[in-house]
Amino acid sequence: MMDINQVEKSDHTLPNSLIKDKTPLFEVNHLSLTFRQYKKGLRESSTQVIRDFSLKIHQGEIVAVVGASGSGKSLLADAILGILPENADVKGDLKFAGEELTMEKQMLLRGKDISLIPQSTNALDPLMKAGKQVQSVIKRKNKKSIQERIFHKVGLSKKAGEMYPFELSGGMARRVLVSTAMVSEAKLVIADEPTPGLDEHARNETIHYIKQLADGGKSIMFITHDITAALEVADKVAVFYAGETVEIANIDDFTGKGENLRHPYTRALWNALPQNDFIPLKGSQPLPGETINGCAFESRCPIAVEYCAQKPPQNKSVSGGIVRCFHA
Amino acid sequence: MIERTVKQSNSCNLRQRTLVTIIIAFILLIGIILSGALIGPEKLGVNLQLRNIPPSFAHLFGTDWLGRDMLARTFKGLALSFGVGLTAACISTIIALVLSLLSSVNKAMDAVITWLIDLFLSMPHIVILILISFAAGGGFKGVVIGLALTHWPSLTRLLRAEVLQLKNMNYVAVSKSLGKSRLWIARHHILPHLIPQLIVGFVLLFPHAILHEAAITFLGFGLSAEAPAIGIILSESMRYLATGMWWLAFFPGLSLLAMVGIFDLLGRNIRRLIDPFHSQKL
Amino acid sequence: MRFKRISLYVVKKIVKLVSLLLTICILSFLLVSYSPIDPVQTYVGADMMRVSPEQQENIATYWGLDESRTEQFLSWGKAVLEGNLGTSLIYRDSVADVIAERFLASLVLMGFAWVLSGIFGFLLGIVAGMREGTIVDRIIKGYCFLLASTPAFWLGLLLLMLFSVSLGWFPVGLASPAGILAEDVTFIERVRHLFLPALTLSIVGVANVALHTRQKLIEVLQSEFARFAKAKGENGFSLLWRHGLRNISLPAISLHFASFGELFGGAVLAEQVFSYPGLGQAVVQAGLGGDVPLLLGIVLFSTLFVFAGNLLADLLYKLIDPRMRKGEVQ
Numbered sequence: 001m002m003d004i005n006q007v008e009k010s011d012h013t014l015p016n017s018l019i020k021d022k023t024p025l026f027e028v029n030h031l032s033l034t035f036r037q038y039k040k041g042l043r044e045s046s047t048q049v050i051r052d053f054s055l056k057i058h059q060g061e062i063v064a065v066v067g068a069s070g071s072g073k074s075l076l077a078d079a080i081l082g083i084l085p086e087n088a089d090v091k092g093d094l095k096f097a098g099e100e101l102t103m104e105k106q107m108l109l110r111g112k113d114i115s116l117i118p119q120s121t122n123a124l125d126p127l128m129k130a131g132k133q134v135q136s137v138i139k140r141k142n143k144k145s146i147q148e149r150i151f152h153k154v155g156l157s158k159k160a161g162e163m164y165p166f167e168l169s170g171g172m173a174r175r176v177l178v179s180t181a182m183v184s185e186a187k188l189v190i191a192d193e194p195t196p197g198l199d200e201h202a203r204n205e206t207i208h209y210i211k212q213l214a215d216g217g218k219s220i221m222f223i224t225h226d227i228t229a230a231l232e233v234a235d236k237v238a239v240f241y242a243g244e245t246v247e248i249a250n251i252d253d254f255t256g257k258g259e260n261l262r263h264p265y266t267r268a269l270w271n272a273l274p275q276n277d278f279i280p281l282k283g284s285q286p287l288p289g290e291t292i293n294g295c296a297f298e299s300r301c302p303i304a305v306e307y308c309a310q311k312p313p314q315n316k317s318v319s320g321g322i323v324r325c326f327h328a
Numbered sequence: 329m330i331e332r333t334v335k336q337s338n339s340c341n342l343r344q345r346t347l348v349t350i351i352i353a354f355i356l357l358i359g360i361i362l363s364g365a366l367i368g369p370e371k372l373g374v375n376l377q378l379r380n381i382p383p384s385f386a387h388l389f390g391t392d393w394l395g396r397d398m399l400a401r402t403f404k405g406l407a408l409s410f411g412v413g414l415t416a417a418c419i420s421t422i423i424a425l426v427l428s429l430l431s432s433v434n435k436a437m438d439a440v441i442t443w444l445i446d447l448f449l450s451m452p453h454i455v456i457l458i459l460i461s462f463a464a465g466g467g468f469k470g471v472v473i474g475l476a477l478t479h480w481p482s483l484t485r486l487l488r489a490e491v492l493q494l495k496n497m498n499y500v501a502v503s504k505s506l507g508k509s510r511l512w513i514a515r516h517h518i519l520p521h522l523i524p525q526l527i528v529g530f531v532l533l534f535p536h537a538i539l540h541e542a543a544i545t546f547l548g549f550g551l552s553a554e555a556p557a558i559g560i561i562l563s564e565s566m567r568y569l570a571t572g573m574w575w576l577a578f579f580p581g582l583s584l585l586a587m588v589g590i591f592d593l594l595g596r597n598i599r600r601l602i603d604p605f606h607s608q609k610l
Numbered sequence: 611m612r613f614k615r616i617s618l619y620v621v622k623k624i625v626k627l628v629s630l631l632l633t634i635c636i637l638s639f640l641l642v643s644y645s646p647i648d649p650v651q652t653y654v655g656a657d658m659m660r661v662s663p664e665q666q667e668n669i670a671t672y673w674g675l676d677e678s679r680t681e682q683f684l685s686w687g688k689a690v691l692e693g694n695l696g697t698s699l700i701y702r703d704s705v706a707d708v709i710a711e712r713f714l715a716s717l718v719l720m721g722f723a724w725v726l727s728g729i730f731g732f733l734l735g736i737v738a739g740m741r742e743g744t745i746v747d748r749i750i751k752g753y754c755f756l757l758a759s760t761p762a763f764w765l766g767l768l769l770l771m772l773f774s775v776s777l778g779w780f781p782v783g784l785a786s787p788a789g790i791l792a793e794d795v796t797f798i799e800r801v802r803h804l805f806l807p808a809l810t811l812s813i814v815g816v817a818n819v820a821l822h823t824r825q826k827l828i829e830v831l832q833s834e835f836a837r838f839a840k841a842k843g844e845n846g847f848s849l850l851w852r853h854g855l856r857n858i859s860l861p862a863i864s865l866h867f868a869s870f871g872e873l874f875g876g877a878v879l880a881e882q883v884f885s886y887p888g889l890g891q892a893v894v895q896a897g898l899g900g901d902v903p904l905l906l907g908i909v910l911f912s913t914l915f916v917f918a919g920n921l922l923a924d925l926l927y928k929l930i931d932p933r934m935r936k937g938e939v940q
């Protein structure tokens with residue numbers, strides 16, 4: 001087993017013993033996810049959304065999962081928590097704290113050891129007061145005072161606890177969602193795009209909270225399509241393309257023109273940023289369900305060669321990261 | 329390791345099952361209606377020697393106090409119910425279509441039609457039927473008119489929503505800017521998309537119409553006592569219940585239930601085939 | 611601000627009710643007056659012997675016998691506005707009194723059935739929705755679809771045959787105390803007459819609520835917030851208790867209020883089967899016997915009844931759902 005952390009920059013906020021040499025807190029290998037649906041005329045069809053996803057997260061680490069819209073990031077979170085819709089087939093190896101994560105185990109751990117910050121503010125029950133919804137996570141006594149303390153910490157007034165979700169602004173609702181993760185005793189927090197739609201200030205604040213969570217020893221899986229946000233907080237970045245992990249890079253690989261990056265897609269993402277060359281990537285990613293024989297990125301890859309379209313590249317480790325490309 | 333596969337509910341898939349259900353329902357209905365239509369008056373005749381016979385092989389549904397075969401009367405009644413249901417469903421579907429198209433003309437028209445729907449839903453259905461039947465001077469005609477004129481509101485509501493949605497589609501706007509007339513747009517862009525809803529709505533009107541027909545004739549409106557409508561058969565049977573002739577009510581009612589149920593099944597399965605998204609859970 | 615909103619709401623509802631009632635008055639008067647069964651002729655002719663000359667006079671003035679239709683309608687409308695619905699031919703009593711007395715009997719019947727079918731339908735819907743796709747769900751769903759196809763009066767006949775004829779537990783309908791004054795009927799006797807029609811109505815009423823509740827619960831369980839609740843570790847019963855009931859109760863109760871029309875229709879049939887002396891029986895008799903004032907009176911009254919149900923359904927949302935309740939304040 002290769003250990004990415006050997007070459008990782010040492011994180012000054014964490015005791016080294018927490019990251020190094022340990023089995024990862026959480027590990028996914030070869031996760032795949034397929035939907036079955038009925039189309040018009042009741043013909044059955046299946047759509048593969050996640051093909052081959054692998055990732056490790058150590059304690060106290062923030063791993064960003066970056067991918068375009070519709071690439072299956074939220075479903076990845078669902079799969080880890082075991083709350084997929086009924087028409088989804090999943091397969092894969094999950095491990096939590098060294099132990100195999102079975103479906104029964106998922107049911108026991110979610111809400112306790114694994115916690116979710118959902119993507120949409122629709123995740124709040126429209127008919128339940130905000131404070132109550134946070135209290136339901138707290139297992140200890142004094143639920144109310146704990147909740148109010150956390151609310152204070154994220155800048156929500158006491159009154160906000162007595163409000164219904166429709167009375168909260170978008171930003172307030174986000175803070176409520178974040179505070180559910182903060183009050184929980186979870187070791188792993190999955191934050192599903194907590195930043196979009198926030199103004200500059202609120203966005204920075206949210207990122208700050210996420211850092212705080214990690215400083216408190218929690219591991220974070222930070223799902224986003226905002227590379228800048230990912231680079232601000234994450235230790236590692238996993239790049240997700242058409243249901244596959246195409247690269248897992250360390251944060252300091254993102255420098256210059258992306259020479260240290262291993263995959264052309266990651267490089268393209270990096271170079272598309274406004275502060276860099278601002279070169280947009282042409283084309284679009286294959287839709288879920290499209291059959292792909294070779295590399296999923298082939299249609300848009302500037303350095304593709306003939307056999308890229310025939311055979312899928314496998315994961316391999318290159319200079320302390322992982323990449324799925326023949327050319328790396 | 330997690331592994332979960334959506335379990336297949338049956339060996340054959342849903343599409344085949346739905347198709348088979350539709351075909352069987354169709355055949356059953358045709359069978360019921362044809363056998364009802366083919367029963368001649370000789371089978372319905374009075375035979376005083378064979379009075380009050382409980383169900384037997386010769387008379388599966390038994391005979392009544394005049395020795396009439398209840399099986400023949402029941403099937404005749406079902407055919408009659410079907411005829412009434414067909415008339416009501418046709419007319420109501422046409423009304424619904426016209427009103428829903430009209431509602432797309434402009435806001436005021438739409439308000440008028442919404443108000444009309446509300447008006448018809450503001451009285452208990454049975455009370456409207458009684459009123460219309462009275463206005464028509466009783467008789468079978470009154471029942472048919474009543475049924476035909478009162479089953480459109482819910483379908484209109486459905487179609488209206490659909491039309492409103494279609495109206496906002498791009499291609500309709502494009503046609504409009506190309507100077508196509510309203511009628512042209514309605515014919516070429518709106519009507520074709522309404523047809524699935526229309527078919528399903530039409531089939532699902534039958535159960536309502538048939539049940540209401542039975543109810544209103546049971547109450548004594550419309551049909552003469554001679555006609556073998558299920559409602560009349562059942563209301564006559566009430567006089568003989570105390571004497572223990574249970575079969576007079578049991579089989580005719582059960583047959584009516586079966587026919588209504590099959591229509592309902594047919595409608596729901598067609599809907600599932602045409603529009604699996606809206607009815608995936610049914 | 612709040613006061614303004616409320617009064618606007620009240621005014622809107624009143625305008626709606628008045629416009630509905632007015633249209634129904636005009637339409638039903640037209641229907642009745644163009645009927646080949648001439649209201650006045652039937653009214654007077656049916657029972658000439660027992661109608662005294664004075665009464666005939668009264669009837670003639672009430673209906674404005676020799677005037678044009680418009681004038682007839684106007685004078686009838688004026689009488690209705692003054693609260694005078696005329697005199698029922700069959701019951702020989704003022705229509706308002708007949709309706710009041712009959713409605714009370716029907717109200718007891720419908721009330722029982724409404725509550726029972728609401729509770730059972732809600733429970734069945736919850737069980738089916740929680741166990742969606744399982745055998746239990748299929749059975750409940752099948753049962754509801756079967757009920758929806760069942761003629762209510764036939765179900766009544768079956769119950770009558772079973773409980774009254776075979777088992778003899780309840781009176782056979784025809785022996786009902788139709789003519790006896792309400793005070794003379796003992797409580798037990800009343801319950802005995804109430805039980806079977808109420809049972810019939812309750813059974814039939816279950817289907818709608820159950821299917822609706824099931825559908826709503828399934829929607830709620832697939833919602834974004836249910837997914838989050840599951841992610842917070844809630845499951846099965848706790849999910850239902852904390853989030854499910856909260857979100858399905860109001861729609862279910864509201865639907866149940868909005869189904870007064872069907873309830874009334876069911877009562878008409880059940881009352882006919884069991885000879886229960888309620889408003890439903892009266893409207894059938896009025897229709898069959900050409901009792902025009904009573905028929906028109908019940909048409910108007912049943913409209914009011916249905917309107918009340920819809921209004922309650924609407925108000926319930928306004929009062930209970932915080933999104934609407936607080937929306938009023940803001």
Ligand SMILES: Nc1ncnc2c1ncn2[C@@H]1O[C@H](COP(=O)(O)OP(=O)(O)OP(=O)(O)O)[C@@H](O)[C@H]1O
Pocket residue numbers: 035037047049067068069070071072073074075076085087119193225288
């Ligand atoms: N219940 C479902 N049935 C079928 N397909 C689904 C279902 N849920 C999601 N999908 C499909 O799976 C794909 C991935 O969805 P997902 O929500 O995970 O995307 P995402 O990466 O989170 O995107 P975003 O950044 O917009 O949140 C989408 O293309 C979506 O159409």
Ligand code: SF4
Pocket residue numbers: 264265295296297298299301302303304305308313324325326327
């Ligand atoms: S495998 Fe080939 S197509 Fe895919 S990213 Fe590498 S070079 Fe491009």
Ligand SMILES: [Mg+2]
Pocket residue numbers: 073074075119192193
């Ligand atoms: Mg997402």
